[in-house]
Amino acid sequence: MYALANKHILVIGIGAxxxxxxxxxxxxxxxxxxxxxxxxxxxxxxxxxxxxxxxxVLLGAVKVPDSAFDLVVLSPGVPVQSPMVxxxxxxxxxxxGELELGYQHTRCLNVAITGTNGKTTTTELVCRLxxxxxxxxxxxxxxxxxxxxxxxxxxxxxxxxxxxxxxxLETIQYFRPSVAVLLNIxxxxxxxxxxxxxxxxxxARIFTNQQSFDWAIVQxxxxxQLRSLDLPxxxxxxxxxxxxxxxxxxxxxxxxxxxxxxxxGPLLDMDRCKLxxxxxxxxxxxxxxxxxxxxxxxxxxxxxxxxxxxxxHRCELVVEWNGIKFVNDSKGTNLDxxxxxxxxxxxxxxxxxxxxxxxxxxxxGLDFHDIGPLLAQRVKHAFLIGETRERIRAxxxxxxxxxxxxxxxxxxxxxxxxxxxxxxxxxxxxxSSFDQFQNYQHRGDVFRRAVKGxxxxxxxxxxxxxxxxxxxxxxxxxx
Numbered sequence: 001m002y003a004l005a006n007k008h009i010l011v012i013g014i015g016a017x018x019x020x021x022x023x024x025x026x027x028x029x030x031x032x033x034x035x036x037x038x039x040x041x042x043x044x045x046x047x048x049x050x051x052x053x054x055x056x057v058l059l060g061a062v063k064v065p066d067s068a069f070d071l072v073v074l075s076p077g078v079p080v081q082s083p084m085v086x087x088x089x090x091x092x093x094x095x096x097g098e099l100e101l102g103y104q105h106t107r108c109l110n111v112a113i114t115g116t117n118g119k120t121t122t123t124e125l126v127c128r129l130x131x132x133x134x135x136x137x138x139x140x141x142x143x144x145x146x147x148x149x150x151x152x153x154x155x156x157x158x159x160x161x162x163x164x165x166x167x168x169l170e171t172i173q174y175f176r177p178s179v180a181v182l183l184n185i186x187x188x189x190x191x192x193x194x195x196x197x198x199x200x201x202x203x204a205r206i207f208t209n210q211q212s213f214d215w216a217i218v219q220x221x222x223x224x225q226l227r228s229l230d231l232p233x234x235x236x237x238x239x240x241x242x243x244x245x246x247x248x249x250x251x252x253x254x255x256x257x258x259x260x261x262x263x264x265g266p267l268l269d270m271d272r273c274k275l276x277x278x279x280x281x282x283x284x285x286x287x288x289x290x291x292x293x294x295x296x297x298x299x300x301x302x303x304x305x306x307x308x309x310x311x312x313h314r315c316e317l318v319v320e321w322n323g324i325k326f327v328n329d330s331k332g333t334n335l336d337x338x339x340x341x342x343x344x345x346x347x348x349x350x351x352x353x354x355x356x357x358x359x360x361x362x363x364x365g366l367d368f369h370d371i372g373p374l375l376a377q378r379v380k381h382a383f384l385i386g387e388t389r390e391r392i393r394a395x396x397x398x399x400x401x402x403x404x405x406x407x408x409x410x411x412x413x414x415x416x417x418x419x420x421x422x423x424x425x426x427x428x429x430x431x432s433s434f435d436q437f438q439n440y441q442h443r444g445d446v447f448r449r450a451v452k453g454x455x456x457x458x459x460x461x462x463x464x465x466x467x468x469x470x471x472x473x474x475x476x477x478x479x
Contacts, residue, residue, distance in 0.1 A: 004028040008067060010035065010093075012084055013075025014046050014057075017098040020146035021073045024101065026053045033069075035061040037084075069093050073101050076142075076167035079192055097171030099164065102147030104174065107155040111290055112141075112162045114169065114206050115183025115222070117337050118283045119143075121275075122183060123163040125287035125308060130159060132304040133296045137161050142168060159294075166202035167192075176209035179293055180235065181217045181286050185225050186336035190365035200225050210235040217289040219282060220247040238293070240285035242278035249285045251278065256285055263292060268302055274309050277344035313444035315344055318451050321458075323421025326451045329428040330444030334364065335371050341428040342371075342378045353380040353400070354423045356415035358408065358447075360386040361431030368395035368430070375399040381418055383411040387435045408436070408443065412450035425451070 004025060011022050011034040018034060025032045032055045036043055039060035047057040058065065064087045072088050072095045079085070088095050103110070113123050120143055127139040138154075140147050141162035154160055162177070166189065169175075185200050193199040204226050207216055214235035218226075223239060238260065241247035249258050254270040267288055270281055284305055291301045310316065313330040320326070329341045338359065348354045357379045368391060375382070376399040384392050384404050393402045405411040408427075415425045427447045437443040 004030040004071075007031065007070040009033070010064070010067075010069045010072045010088075011075070012036075012072060012088075013078040014043055014050075015075050015077055016144070017077070017146045017148070018073075018075040019046055019050065020148035021075070021098040021101050022050055022055050023053065024105070024148040024151055025073070026055055028105075032056070033058070033065060033067065035059075035065065035084075037061055064088060064091070071096070073098060074171050076165060076171075080170050081192075095171065096173050097168055098146055098148055099141065099162075099168040100172045100175050102149075102151055103172075103176075105151045106147065106160060107151075108157045108159055109178040110160045110162050111179040111181070111294075112164045112175075112177035112206055113181040113183070113286070114164045114166065114203055115181070115219070116186045116188045116203075116334060117332075117340065118183045118279060118286075119163045119165070120311060120331070121280065121314065122181065122283045122286050123161055124311060125283060125305065126181075126290050127161045128304050128308060129287055129291045129296055129301050130161065130294070133291075133300050135159060135294075135296075139163070141165075164206060166199060169202055169205040172205060172208070174209060176211075177206065177214070179215045179217065179290055180206045180210060181290065182206060182219060182222050182226075183282060183286060184219050184336070185222045186334065187366055187370070188334040188336070188364065191363060192365075197229055200229055201231065204229075204231040204233075207231075207233045207235060212236070215293045217286055217293075219286075220244045238289045240282060240289060242281045242285075249289055251281045251285075256281060256288065258288075260292065263298075267298065268305060273306050275305075277315070277340060279340040279344075280310070313440060315341055316444075318448050319455065321455050323423075324416070324419045325424045326416075327424055327426045327428075328444045328447050329426060330433070330440045330447060332428040332430060333361075333432050333440060335366055335368065335430050338428045338430045339371050339374055341426060342374055345378065345424045345426060347378070348422050353378055355379045356419050356423060356425045357382045357400075358385065358411045358415055358425070358427045359430050360384045360389045360392055361429045361433055361437075361443075362386060362435040363388045363391065364432055366430070368392050372396065372399040380423065381415070383415050385411050385436070386429075386431060388431050392430075408446050409450045409453075412447060413454050416451070416454045 007030050009030045014036045035058045074097050130137040135158040139161045142165040143163040216233045216235040217238045220239040220241040239247040240249040242251040255266045256268040316328045318326045318328050379400040382402045389404045433440045433443040
């Protein structure tokens, strides 16, 4: 652990994590310099706030300042392969990430949750279970609230519940969860990692500092991947899977069933939950396993999980109008997420493809051919947007008709025009949002507005959000 008072510390990358790290360092009386390679109006506003605290800020920086620094704190959005980080390594300056900085100053234990998909949902599920059992916790980390921003509050918590990304795990040093959850490992961020093996190694770092008395809750398929790479898991292990009945917790039709000693039998009926699909079954399994090792009563957990509603932008039913469902899965930023979304969508009785899929965005280096057979089964037509649209069209056109569109608004209108009762217009991009949008939330909000505008045009009756439209059934139109 680093003593920070009067130390000269460099923070690379502003953003939410960089801002939080800079504020915490300032509170601990460090001399702080913040640099960012970009120089936008938004960053200028953030820089102004930091300067009011006496922090030196350099925007548009292309290299590390010449000053002597005792420590460098890296924002997770800055790749460790970047020229600045390579320069830091060459100068042999100690380097950690914002997550590590926050961890070193927290005053309670933590549950940490990682995986390609399902991190946010599972983090929220665990947070709910703890809160319902009168345990004081806060959901933080990659979920949107940097750990550095809640350091002072952790002294009053029983446990902090952390969503943790592979980017954050790259720069840990002592970070050690009492309970670590690995939900899955599927292709993602291959624009940042040279191979799936490197990506898996980054995810496996969540277990690096665990001891034999800690707990690791791991999807059985992900555990097999780690073992194939000789990546150790030193903690006590509980496995779960929607597909492997040999896992400690598994899915049998709609029932989540435990084989754990002293906890055998059905735990939860998915048919009584608001979450749907095998992927959400695994999120529920992981949350139940966390509750088990933390000794939460099963009855309280079941009630909390049954009532849990999925967060926005995750297979969110925006509206059903004249038998056509419009579903916002903007959070689906990789191919595994598209696959899970398609498998969750209702099928027609005849088994014909009935999904009008809107996909595309910023390239993450994924192989779009991989889901071709599923597209042939479920997707009636794909409408492609963003910088990857040509790559996706080349990969998908053998499996389903593809049309390249200039904007999300045009894609939604074209998909809706083609839809008939029983069809689903699904936004599940399989790409990040940063080519055309601020983030996945912004993309999802634009999708909602596009759907609302199309329905108003069809009905000829502009309405307020959530109102009934003439000529069709509207269940929910959200802002």
